[in-house]
Amino acid sequence: MDTTNITNGIGKSQERREDFRFLTGAGSYIDDMNLDGQAYATVLRSPEAHADVSSIDITEALALDGVLAIITGEDWKVAGYNPIPTKSAVRKAIDGSDLKEPPHHPLAIDRVRYVGQPVALVVAESIDVCKDAMELIDVDYDSLPSVSHQSEAIKDGAPQIWDIAPNNICLDFELGDQKAQKKAFSEADHIVTLNLVNNRVTAVPIEPRGALASYDAGTGKYTLWNASQNIHAGRDTIADAVLGIGKENLHHIAPDVGGGFGVKNGVYPEPILILHATKLLERPVKWFNDRSESFLSDTHGRDQVSTVQLALDKDGTFRGLRTETVGNLGAFCATVGPFTPTGGSSRTQGGPYRFDAIYYTAIAPFTNTCPLDPYRGAGRPEGSYQMDRIIDYAAAQLGMDPIELRRKNLIPTEDLPMKSPMGLDIDCGNFPEVFEQTIAMSDRDGYDARVQKSAAAGKKRGFGISMYLECTGGGPKEEAKVSFREDGKIDLSVGSSSTGMGHETAFAQILAGHLGLEIDDVVFRQADTEATAIGGGHGGSRGLEVGGSAVLQTSREIVEAGKKIAAHKFDVDADKVEFSEGHFHVPGSNHTMTMREAIDAQNDPDMLPDDMEPGALNISSVFERGIISIPNGGHAVEVEVDPETGTIKVDGYWVMDDFGTIINPMLADGQVMGGVAQGLGQALMENIVYDDGGQLVTGSLMDYAMPRADDMPRMVIGYYEDAPTAKNLLGVKGAGEAGCVGAPPAIVNAVCDALKDFGVHHIDMPLTPERVWRAIEDAKAS
Amino acid sequence: MPLITVHVNGVETTKEVEPRTLLSTFIREELKLTGTHVGCDTSQCGACVVSIDGKTIKSCASFAWQFDGAKIQTIEGLANGTELHPMQEAFRTHHGLQCGFCTPGMVMTAVALVENNPDISENGIREGLEGNICRCTGYQNIIDAVKTGAKAMRG
Incomplete structure (x- = not known):
């Protein structure tokens, strides 16, 4: 793929164009939007983890002044809509049978299966009336035994959540060569085993989920403004699969x-x-979650319990890796829920290290908890944690140096390109160099002095490192549509969506930079099913890789069309015309035409060659990614632990990332730092806890x-930029998720390094002061 | 219903409020100043921070009727037309925001921190922002923005 000639506008820390409105309170989020005649909706949620709903009495609530409608599971049954389907890319169990997909209706029908599951929708003149009405709804629940933990759910005799899923198993999964793995294990000198918990967490975007719906009875069309990252796919599922109204009748906007x-x-x-309610009432309806509801009903992430085994030789050479995981799905298959612990967690097994063989298996059971779905990284953080934790654990068990163990086993550059044992296409990179740069930037020379200083204060200092390897994902296609207005403005519409990543800036930077136009003239539109025909939304760090490439592809097509206009003016063949820095010119002549002049000419038939129609520079182009890219990098961490209290201070943090070409370093830094914060949160404090009765213990901030x-x-963040990928036009490897992939193992490794003298070599996340203190005390006692 | 008069961003307004109406709801729904955001229901996230008579409060944790006669400043009252307040400008320069949802509360808190302590240290800033959660940035650029904003505010 041609990644040359993308210099204009690339690599510059362009300030963000969206910031002025965000900084002055002029942003327009869902709850800032209101329509004339709007009604409000709230959701009555189940307080029971598992129960039969024997009756729902809405009489008193309906009689309340201002209540417009109350919709229950009975109403939903009568309406005859379809359940919400899962779109998991992995759909078959190991034996070839289909995954068990229970019907996921928006309202509970006859039985509830997790605390927080919607039981009724209340629509009223105000939020206050909605809340008063919810108090008056009388639901009779007949409690059933429930199960919260995946390891319990798969045991014989566990409460059964769905008849179609014996032992609560939705599907199982395998990847890799089991025979080769067994052979490698039988030949290796050592086999080290580590049991790991990847704690259940949730994303907590500071804006809770919400939506606003309206219906036009005249045209039969619905409009849904939705705090969503995936407008086009969401439209198709909601309109076609669930409501059966036809996707052409749903205008979906974020x-x-x-x-x-x-x-x-x-x-x-x-x-x-609320789409159902807006048609029923012929009034716009707005719903907005509060934070407590978000904890109950936003999909959760991670929640895997795993056994990892590393086979290695006496000299430290890695031979084989075996991972078995049980990944909680919650009570239903969420949109891609079953994919995360199976396909999603398997692909990057082994990280950037060389192995003879890897074999991965997973079981994905249902539990009486909120459904799980992707959270930043979705499977790659789990894989990275398994790999980089067991390296340090093995080093501790075998008396080896974890840094040397990594140095010895990183895939050498001469092996690239290669297919990993998991089938991942690793086209480029330089893992040994990234590793050495990570070490070099992390101030190792001053480390011993800092250890002494900590020791003098009664503290323990530790150093940890991880070398993550991840892969991008999400929809492979994106459309970028450009049209030039007569007033000089440039409309740019892209199907992907930004939820803070700065597409409004980065995409405009690519377009304006490539065409030699002013970035301030670009008017950006995204996440709107009527702005672009297709759109892949946001997920899998795909924004620049697919969306940015689409913008560049459209820009190039505009240049090619512009060359024909310039050639017509110059009276030469189009292939004689070149374009650089915003100018068309013919080498060896003094012919010149600016891009702006070509744009002005595009609507004047006299200025166009015979085979061109007016508006020929208004171009829409779809870029399709062939193969996902492989971001990779190193994280190094220094921590100081107070053994008296178990508190951890993260005292130094260094990251060296290979994201290929960096388009806007300022935005890339922002992605890394935010990702590290989420990884640090998971490692040290964040934890979604359900008790044995299925009640959410961690239901608020x-x-x-x-x-x-x-x-x-x-x-401190650095970039290795000498390995741009040829898998997309920009040479980029997705940057969005890497921070939270690399952080947890590096942080836990650093803490375990600090505590090695106590004989503490593993603590399950989150490493709260209590857990750390107990681990130290337990180790002392033994 | 109580009748209250407030001065919001220099404009005097008199309105009836229900006793249960929160200040954040009053600002957003009655005054239509939607820059003040609500990100939680336990006064933890700080997206709703506004300034009352020069002191910051979490507007989701107070009733509107408590503020009869108060001078309230919201994020909309910080810039002078298209000219950003130095703290807003510093957030832009340092990429101290991503999704922008926590930003109004974060900026209001930062301005008050610096007004109360013009020479505030990095640790002081970090501790002073404890009541404001940002999920996007990892805080580093916010800290750098507040340092730069403080310098500009000192003049």
Whole structure:
């Protein structure tokens, strides 16, 4: 793929064009939008983890002044809509049978299966009336035994959540060569085993989920403004698969969205419910979650329990890797839920290290908990944690140096391109160099002195490193549409969507830079099913890779069309015309025409060659990615642990990333730093906890800890830019998720290094002060 | 219903409010100043921070009727037309925001921090922003923005 001639506008820390409105309070998020005659909706949610709904009495609530409608599971049954389907890319179990997909209706029908599941929708003149009405709805629940934990759910005799899924198993999965793995294990000198918990967390975008729906009875068309990351796919599922209204009748738009991180990617019950309500009432209907509801109903992430085994020789050479995982799905198959612990977690097994063989298996059971779906990384953080934790654990068990162990086993550059044992196409990169640069930037020379200083204060200092390898994902296609207005403005519409990543800037930077036009003239539109025919939304770090490439492809096609206009003016063949820095010219002549002049000429038939129609520079182009790219890099961390209290201070953080070409370093840094914060949160404090009765214990920000400004270290970030990929036009490898992939193992490795003298070599995340203190005390006692 | 008069961003407004109406709801729904955001229901996230008579409060944790006669500044009252306040400008320069949802509360808190302590240290900034959660940035660029904003505010 041609990645040359992309210099204009690339590599510059362009300030963001969206910031003025965000900084002045002029952003337009869902809850900032209101329509004339609008009604409000709230959702009555199940307080039971598993129960039969024997009756719902809405009489008193309906009689309340201002209540417009109450919709229950009975109404939904009568309406005859289809359930919300899963779009998991992995759909077959190991024996070839289909995954078990229970019917996921937006409202519980006859039985509830997790705390927070929608039971009724209340629509009223105000939110306050909705809330008063919810108090008056009388639901009789007959409690059933429930199961919260995946390891319990698969045991014989566990409560059965769905008749179609014996032992609650949705599907199982394998990848890799089991025979080769067994052979490698039988030949290796050592086999080290480590049991790991990848804790259940949730994304907590600061804007909760919400939507606003309207219906035009005259045309039969619906409009849905939705705090969503995936407008086109969401439209297809909601309109075609669930409601059966035809996707042409649903205009789906995401306005400014206050963070997503994967949790706003899937199709949720509430927007579907308010679409039903808006038609029923012929009034716009708005619904907006509060934070407590978000904890109950936003899909959760991670939640895997795994056994990892590393086979290696006496000299430290890795031979084989075996991972078995049990990944919680919650009560239903969410939009891509079953994919995460299976395909999603398997692909990057082994990281950037060389192995004879790898074999991965997974079991994905249902539990009486909120459904799980992608959260930033979705499977790659789990794989990275498994790989880089077991290296340090093995080093501790075998008396080896974890840094040397990595150095010895990184895939050498001469092996690239290669197919990994998991089938991943690793086309380019330089893992040994990235590793050495990570070490070099992390101030190792001063380390011993800092260890002494910590020791003098009664503290333990530790150093940890991880070398992550990940892969991008999400929809492979994106459309970029450009049209030039007579007033000089340039409309740019792209199907992907930004929830804070800065597409409005980066995409305009690519277009304006390539065409030699002013970035301020670009008017950006995204995440709107009527702006572009297709769109892949946001997910899998695909924004620049697919969306940015589409913008560049359209830009190039505009240049080619512009050459014909210039050639017509110059009276030469189009292939004689060249374009650089915003000018068409013919080498060896003094012919010159600016891009702006060509744009002005495009509507004047006299200025166009015979085979060109007016408006020929208004071009829409679809870029399709063939193969996903392989971002990779190193994280290094220094921590100081107080053994008396178990508190951890993250005292130094260094990252060296290979994202291929860097388009806007400022935005790339922002992605890395935000990702590291989420990885640090998972490693040290964040934890979604259900009790044995299926009640959510961590249902508010008072209970669910998130990193604050004083929890974060200063991060130093560098980029290895000598390995741009040829898999897309920009040479980029997705940057969005890498931070939270590399951070957890590096941080836990650093803490275990600090505590090695106590004999503590593993603690399950999150490493709260209590857990760290107990691990130290337990080790002392033994 | 209580009748209250407030001065919001220099404009005097008199309105009836229900006793249960939160200040954040009053600002957003009655005054249509939607820059003040609500990101939680336990006064943890800080997206709703506004300034009352020079002191910051979380507007989701107070009732509107409590503020009869108060001078309220929201994020909409910080810039002078298209000229950003130095703290807003510093957030832009340092990429101290991504999705923008926590930003109004973060900027209002930062301005008050610096007004109360013009020479605030990095640790002081980090501790001072404890009541504001940002999920996008990892805080580093926010800290750098507040440092630059403080310098500009000192003049």
